[in-house]
Amino acid sequence: MTSPATLPTELSEAEPVTEALYSLEGMWCSGCALAIEHRLNGLPGISRVGVDYASATLLVAGESEAIRREALSGAVARLGYRLCSLERAADAEARLDGESHRLAGRLIVAAVFGMWTMLASLLIYVGAMPEPRLERILAWASGAFALPVIGYAGLPFYVAAWRTSRAGWPGMDALVSLGVLAALGVSVWLLWRGATEVYFDTAVMLILLLLAGRWIETLARYRGLRALRALVPAAERVQVLRQAGEAWVAPTEVERGDHICVAAGDMVPLDGELLDDAARLDLSPLTGESRSQGATRGDRVVAGARNRGEALSMRVTARAGECRMDRLYRDMQRAQATKTRQRALTERFAAWLSPLALALALVTLGVSFAFEVPVDEAMVRALSVLVVACPCAVGLAVPLASLAGTARALERGVVFRDPSAMETAGNVRSVAFDKTGTMTLGKLAVTAVKTARGLSVREVLGLAARLEWGSEHPVGRAIRQHALEEGVPLAEAPWRVEERPGRGRMAWLVPPHDGDVQPMRLSIGHPEWLVELGVAVPSNGNDDPTCTRVDIAQGRRWIGTLWLADMPDASAAPLVESLRREGIDVALISGDRAPLVHRLGRDLGLAETACFGGRRPEQKLALVAALPRPSLYIGDGINDAPALAAATLGISPLGASTQATDAAAIHLLCPGLGGVRVAIDTARGTQRVMKQNLVLSMLYNGFALTLAMWMPIPPQVAVLAMALSSVSVIGNAARLAFRHSDIS
Numbered sequence: 001m002t003s004p005a006t007l008p009t010e011l012s013e014a015e016p017v018t019e020a021l022y023s024l025e026g027m028w029c030s031g032c033a034l035a036i037e038h039r040l041n042g043l044p045g046i047s048r049v050g051v052d053y054a055s056a057t058l059l060v061a062g063e064s065e066a067i068r069r070e071a072l073s074g075a076v077a078r079l080g081y082r083l084c085s086l087e088r089a090a091d092a093e094a095r096l097d098g099e100s101h102r103l104a105g106r107l108i109v110a111a112v113f114g115m116w117t118m119l120a121s122l123l124i125y126v127g128a129m130p131e132p133r134l135e136r137i138l139a140w141a142s143g144a145f146a147l148p149v150i151g152y153a154g155l156p157f158y159v160a161a162w163r164t165s166r167a168g169w170p171g172m173d174a175l176v177s178l179g180v181l182a183a184l185g186v187s188v189w190l191l192w193r194g195a196t197e198v199y200f201d202t203a204v205m206l207i208l209l210l211l212a213g214r215w216i217e218t219l220a221r222y223r224g225l226r227a228l229r230a231l232v233p234a235a236e237r238v239q240v241l242r243q244a245g246e247a248w249v250a251p252t253e254v255e256r257g258d259h260i261c262v263a264a265g266d267m268v269p270l271d272g273e274l275l276d277d278a279a280r281l282d283l284s285p286l287t288g289e290s291r292s293q294g295a296t297r298g299d300r301v302v303a304g305a306r307n308r309g310e311a312l313s314m315r316v317t318a319r320a321g322e323c324r325m326d327r328l329y330r331d332m333q334r335a336q337a338t339k340t341r342q343r344a345l346t347e348r349f350a351a352w353l354s355p356l357a358l359a360l361a362l363v364t365l366g367v368s369f370a371f372e373v374p375v376d377e378a379m380v381r382a383l384s385v386l387v388v389a390c391p392c393a394v395g396l397a398v399p400l401a402s403l404a405g406t407a408r409a410l411e412r413g414v415v416f417r418d419p420s421a422m423e424t425a426g427n428v429r430s431v432a433f434d435k436t437g438t439m440t441l442g443k444l445a446v447t448a449v450k451t452a453r454g455l456s457v458r459e460v461l462g463l464a465a466r467l468e469w470g471s472e473h474p475v476g477r478a479i480r481q482h483a484l485e486e487g488v489p490l491a492e493a494p495w496r497v498e499e500r501p502g503r504g505r506m507a508w509l510v511p512p513h514d515g516d517v518q519p520m521r522l523s524i525g526h527p528e529w530l531v532e533l534g535v536a537v538p539s540n541g542n543d544d545p546t547c548t549r550v551d552i553a554q555g556r557r558w559i560g561t562l563w564l565a566d567m568p569d570a571s572a573a574p575l576v577e578s579l580r581r582e583g584i585d586v587a588l589i590s591g592d593r594a595p596l597v598h599r600l601g602r603d604l605g606l607a608e609t610a611c612f613g614g615r616r617p618e619q620k621l622a623l624v625a626a627l628p629r630p631s632l633y634i635g636d637g638i639n640d641a642p643a644l645a646a647a648t649l650g651i652s653p654l655g656a657s658t659q660a661t662d663a664a665a666i667h668l669l670c671p672g673l674g675g676v677r678v679a680i681d682t683a684r685g686t687q688r689v690m691k692q693n694l695v696l697s698m699l700y701n702g703f704a705l706t707l708a709m710w711m712p713i714p715p716q717v718a719v720l721a722m723a724l725s726s727v728s729v730i731g732n733a734a735r736l737a738f739r740h741s742d743i744s
Contacts, residue, residue, distance in 0.1 A: 018061065018062075018063075018064050018067060019059060019060070019061045019067075020059075020060055020061075020067045020068075020069075021057060021058070021059055021086045021330060022057070022058040022060070022069060022072075022083050022084060022085065022086055023056055023057060023058070023083075023084045023085065023086050023087040023091075023092075024036065024051065024056050024057070024058050024076070024081055024082070024083060024084070025056070025081065025082040025084060025095075026080060026081040026082055027053055027056055027081060028156050028157075028159070028160040028173065029053065029160055029172060029173055029214075030053045030172070031160060031164050031169070031170075031172050031173050031174075032053065032081065032160055032163065032164060032173075033051035033052065033053040034051070034164070034169055035079060035163060035164040035167035035168075035169040036049075036051050036058070036076060036079060036081060036167070037049045037050070037051050038167055038168060038169040039075055039076075039079060039167045039168075039169075040058075040060060040072065040075060040076070043066065043071075043072070043075060044066065045062045045063040045065065045066025045067075046060060046061075046062040046066055046067070047061050047062045048060070048061040048062070049061075055092070055403070056087075056092070056095070057086070058083070060072065069083060069085070078166075079163050079166060079167050080159070080162075080163040080166075081163070086330065096218060099218055100215065100218045103211060103214055103215045103218060104215065106152065106153040106155075106156070106211055107153070107208070107211045107212060107215055109148055109149065109152055109153045110149045110153035110154075110204065110207055110208040110211055111208060113145045113146070113147075113148045113149050113153075113204075114145070114146070114149050114201075114204040114205070114207075114208045116141075116142075116145040117142050117143075117145040117146045117149065117200050117201050117204045118201045118204060118205070120138045120139070120141050120142035120145065121142050121198070121200065121201040122201075123138055124138050124139060124142075124196055124197065124198075132196070135196040136191075136194075136196055138196070139191060139196045139198045140191065142198060142200045142201065143187060143188070143191065143198065143200045145200075146184075146200035146201075146203060146204050149203070149204045149207055149208070150180060150184060150203055150204070150207065153207050153208075153211060154176075154177075154180055154203075154207040157173045157176045157177050157180070157207070157210070158173075158177050160173035161173040161174040161176070161177040161178075170355070175357055175358070175386060176206065176207075176210060178358065178386055179202075179203075179206055179383065179386045179387045180203045180206055180207060182379075182382070182383045182386055183199045183200070183202040183203035183206070183383055183387075184200070184203050186198075186199055186379050186380065186383055187199045187200050187203075189379075190376065195376070199380070199383065202383070202387065206387060235251055235267060235269035236250070237249065237250065237251075238250070238251050238253075238254050238260055238269045238270070239260060239261045239262075239263070240254060240258055240259070240260050240261075241258075241259040241260065241261055241313060242258075242259075246261070251269050251270060251320040252319075252320045252321075254269075254270060254316055254319065254320065255316070255319060256316055256317060256318065256319060257315060257316065258315070258316045259275065259313055259314070259315055259316075260272070260313070260314060260316060261311055261312070261313050262307045262311065262312050262313075262314065263307065263311050264307055264308075264309065264310055264311055265306070265307065265308070266306070266307055267303075267304065267305070267306050267307075268281075268301055268302065268303050268304065268305045268306070268307065268314075269303060269320075270303050270316050270318060270319070270320060270323055271300070271301065271302055271303050271316070271317050271318040271322075271323040271324055272300075272301050272314035272315050272316045272317050272318075273298060273299070273300060273301065273314060273315045273317055273470060274295050274296070274297055274298065274299045274300075274301050274312065274314050275297065275312075275313045275314055275315055276297060276312050276313055276314075277296065277297050277484060277489075277490055278294060278295070278296055278297075278309075278484055279294070279295045279301075279307065279309050279310075279312045280293070280294060280295075280307075280308040280309035281293055281294075281295055281301065281305045281306065281307065281308065281309075282305065282306040282307075282308045294481065296477070296480040296481055296483075296484050296490065297469075297480065297484075297490040298468075298469040298470040298471075298480065298490070298493065299470075299477065299480070300317075300470070300472055301314050302323070302324055302325070303318075303323040303324070303325055303326075304325055324658075324661070328415050328417070328667065331415070331417035331418075357385065357386060358386070360385050361382045361383075361385040361386045362382070364378075364381050364382045364385050365378055365379065365381070365382040368381055368382070377712060380712065380714075381712055381713075384712075384713045384714070384717075388704040388707075388713070401686055401689045401690045401693055401732075402422065402686065402690070404686070404689075405422060405682055405683070405685065405686030405689070406422070406686075408682055409678060409679065409682040412670070412675070412678045412682075413654075413668060413669040413670030413675050413678070414666060414667070414668060414669070414675045414678045414679045414682065415666065415667040415668075415669060416665070416666055416679070416683075417664070417665050417666065417667065418649075418665035418666075420665075421649055421665040421666055421683070422682075422683050422686055422687070423683070423687060424630050424648055424649055424683070425632070425649055425666070425679050425680050425682075425683035425684075426680060426681075426683035426684035426685075426686075426687050427630055428584060428630045428631065428632045428648070428649070428680065429584060429585065429627075429628040429629065429630060429631065430584060430585040430586075430587070430627040430628045430629070430630075430631045430632070431579055431584055431585070431586050431587075431631070431632045431633075431634070431676075432586075432587040432588070432589050432623070432624055432627060432631065432632070432633045432634070432643070432647070433572075433586075433587070433588050433589070433633075433634050433635075433673075434589065434590055434633075434634060434635035434636060434637065434640050434643075435588060435590035435592050435596070435597055435600060435613075436473075436474050436475070436548070436566060436590065436592055436636075436637075437473070437474040437636040437637065437653065437655065437656075438569075438634050438635055438636050438653055438673070439568060439569060439572045439588065439600060439604070439673070440474075440566040440567060440568050440569060440572075440600070441566060441567050441568070441569050444474050444475060444477075444478035444548065444564040444565065444566045445478060445482070445564060445565055445566075446478060446479060446482035446562055446563070446564050447547060447563050447564065447565050448547075448562070448563040449461065449560065449561070449562050449563075450538075450560060450561040450562075451559065451560045452557070452558060452559045452560060455559055455560065457486075458486065458488050460552060460559060460560035460562075461479075461482065461483045461486060461488045462483060462488045462489070462490075462491065463522065463552060463554075463559070463560075464479050464483070464524060464550075464552055464560070464562060465479055465480045465483035465484075465488065465490055466490070466491050466493075466494060466507070466509065467494070467497075467505055467507045467522055467523075467524045467552070468480055468505070468524065469490075469493045469494055469497070469507075470493065470497070471505070472655070472656075472657040472658070473637055473638070473657065474566070474636075474655075475548065475550060475564060476505075478564055479550075479562065479564075494507040494508060494509050495508050495509060495510050495511045496508045496511075499638055500525065500529065501617045501637070501638040501639035501641070502526075502591040502615075502616045502617045502620075502637075502638075502639030503525050503526055503529040503591075503616070503639075504523060504524050504525010504526055504529050504530070504550075505523070505524050505525060506521055506522070506523050507521070507522050507523075507524075508520070508521055508522070509522065520554055520555055521554075521555060522552070522553065522554050522555075523535070523552070523553045524550060524551070524552045524553075525550065525551070526549075526550075526551075526591075527549060527551045527561075530551050530553050530558070533553070533556070534556045535551070535553040535556050535557070535558050536556070536557075536558055537551050537553075537558050538558065538561070547563040547564060547565050547596075548563070548564045548565070548566065548592060548593070548596065549561060549562075549563055549593070550562045550563075550564065568600060568603055568604070569672055569673055570672070571672040571673045571674045572604060572673050573603070573604050573605070575673050575674070575676055575677055576604045576605060576606065577605060578677065580605070585610075585627065585628055586606060586610060587606075587610045587611070587612065587623070587627065588600065588601045588604070588606055588610060588611045588612065589612045589615055589620050589623050589624065589633075589643070590612070590613055590614075590615065591613075591614065591615055591616065591617075591620070591637075591639055592613055592614070593613055593614060594611075594613030594614050595613070596613065597611050597612065597613030597614075598611050598613065616639075617639040617640075617641075617642050617643070618642065620635075620639070620640065620642065620643040621642040621643050621645075621646045623643075624643040624646045624647050625646045627647070629648050630648040630649065631647045631648045631649070632647060632648065632649050632650075632651060632676075633646070633647035633649075633650050633651070634650075634651040634652075634653060634673070634676060635650070635652070635656070635660055636652060636653050636655065636656035636657060636660050637656070637657055637660060638657050638659045638660065640656075640657075640660050640663075641657075641659040641660055641662070641663040642663075644660060644663035644664050645663045649665050649666060650663055650664035650665055650666070651664055651665075651666045651667075651668060651675075651676060651679065652664035652666070652667050652668065653668045653671075653673070653675070654668050654669060654670060654671050655671075666679050689732055689735065692732055693729045693732055696728055696729060696732070697729060
């Protein structure tokens with residue numbers, strides 16, 4: 001049995017409601033997605049269903065038993081589709097490769113045979129034949145060349161039409177099939193009556209142009225999924241270090257806690273914790289930054305980074321499929337399958353358009369008969385109404401724009417985890433930033449160390465580095481790096497560590513032995529916090545206001561102080577200036593000392609009243625909650641998680657803690673704050689394109705239907721107009737691929 005990744009979303013007295021993600025095979029268009037949604041929504045125990053055609057993903061929420069693959073696959077299979085476990089990015093790319101090849105084959109058949117069909121029809125229309133008998137032969141030849149196009153190239157449209165009709169949700173493919181069959185039927189009827197002005201070319205053009213549109217659409221989806229694949233680098237084999245010796249195994253066989261070795265130049269296959277004293281890692285596959293970065297013992301190592309130093313050893317902290325990039329990939333898939341307001345509106349419109357078009361075609365036929373319009377012309381008018389109403393553009397308007405915008409953002413190092421984030425990010429009224437590691441480079445350096453009497457600098461550095469074992473905070477990383485540079489050996493991890501968000505850390509180096517009292521507690525963090533713990537911390541009256549101070553205590557005894565300096569991120573000032581220029585309120589909220597926060601705020605052009613220093617996590621939350629909404633908060637630490645959750649949208653920068661990334665709706669994969677500008681501008685551009693696509697497609701369908709009902713339009717012209725509307729939507733969405741932000 002294959003188990004999906006489930007996530008509790010709501011608790012009730014009966015049974016918890018969970019979510020599951022699956023992949024779907026066999027979908028041909030957005031109408032297939034709507035049909036599957038319609039069928040699954042009627043199943044007991046299902047509360048919400050979302051199907052995204054672009055990524056072939058199903059998101060289903062409901063009771064845990066109802067959303068199991070075994071419970072859903074039967075209903076899906078009866079419609080002619082196949083439910084699978086959530087496919088990997090590489091599998092999705094292979095699937096789209098196959099789809100594009102099959103489409104290309106059908107497109108070639110349609111082009112080759114359709115060319116002769118249209119040439120024969122053109123010769124008839126221009127009166128190039130010297131006698132009617134030759135025109136009749138050409139008309140039959142036109143039909144003969146159209147048969148491979150109608151019978152083979154158009155087959156996927158008929159299959160999709162049958163499946164969606166069985167589901168009680170006929171969509172665009174039903175209209176296309178009716179249009180093709182109507183053009184074929186009208187042409188055969190005209191031939192039987194001896195007429196030569198047949199419409200085989202209409203059926204051929206309809207299939208040919210729609211296949212071309214599908215092929216272009218597949219290429220757009222392929223581009224988006226290639227960007228997604230970059231989130232999940234694949235490794236075929238992993239070198240595991242065991243007591244019995246080294247072994248090469250598949251990544252799926254590696255468990256948490258296993259020790260693995262990554263050779264020089266190889267890619268890190270799984271998330272883990274560095275066991276060596278130092279390593280050099282190239283994060284360019286993940287972030288695009290060309291310079292390699294140093295890591296010290298206990299640092300987190302993310303799958304996808306490349307080892308640029310000697311062979312390194314690490315302890316695995318996440319199994320295959322559970323790494324950070326795997327979670328981001330699933331978040332992206334979930335976002336694509338979740339319906340936003342605009343997308344739901346579009347799909348409702350498209351769902352009503354198909355039966356409306358069929359009804360209007362019948363009305364047109366009846367009114368034409370009532371006004372004694374010739375039968376031939378009446379049938380042609382009804383055919384034009386059917387063809388012109390195909391809601392291809394409506395079905396593509398929002399999903400393609402969303403996929404293009406998401407892919408564009410991903411290529412520039414921004415991940416939208418929440419589908420509503422794309423709608424909200426472009427409308428923010430206030431933005432608040434954390435300081436250390438967000439507005440500053442986060443690459444702190446220890447500038448001075450003061451020790452208690454009887455202790456050396458090396459002893460204090462060694463204890464501080466051990467206390468900061470595995471810390472993702474810039475202060476902890478800087479202390480470990482400085483200890484390494486000073487030649488202080490990094491001992492084993494403490495027996496127990498407790499985080500105090502916004503305050504510091506407590507650690508117990510060794511476990512208690514039988515009969516022993518509780519082992520000595522060590523603390524490191526903000527001096528005011530240590531005072532609260534009963535530590536007699538020396539006065540900080542002579543502290544450098546440009547430095548961050550960290551104190552260390554053993555029990556209630558102060559044993560040392562470290563001062564660390566940081567520099568503002570070069571991208572912070574232009575970002576703040578651009579946000580203020582747009583009328584967005586900007587604030588700086590930090591747990592660091594007020595003098596440091598105010599000085600940085602002045603450097604960035606912020607008023608004193610917009611800078612808040614020395615704030616605890618709950619105070620950060622209250623300040624962010626009071627900002628004008630929609631609000632945006634950018635933070636990287638454990639202490640920022642409550643504020644990230646309190647903001648309308650949270651953004652976690654590169655290197656943020658696990659708690660911060662889990663609480664944020666948007667992740668930055670590149671260093672610096674340029675990604676904030678990218679996120680806002682991409683969201684605005686995507687929303688603009690979505691609205692343009694909706695307006696274009698709705699205006700087209702409204703105008704074209706009205707025109708086709710009240711005046712004769714050649715079916716060939718109706719086909720071209722329908723194709724032009726689809727191409728305009730696809731082309732408008734493709735513009736997002738070439739849109740650049742003002743700040744990078």
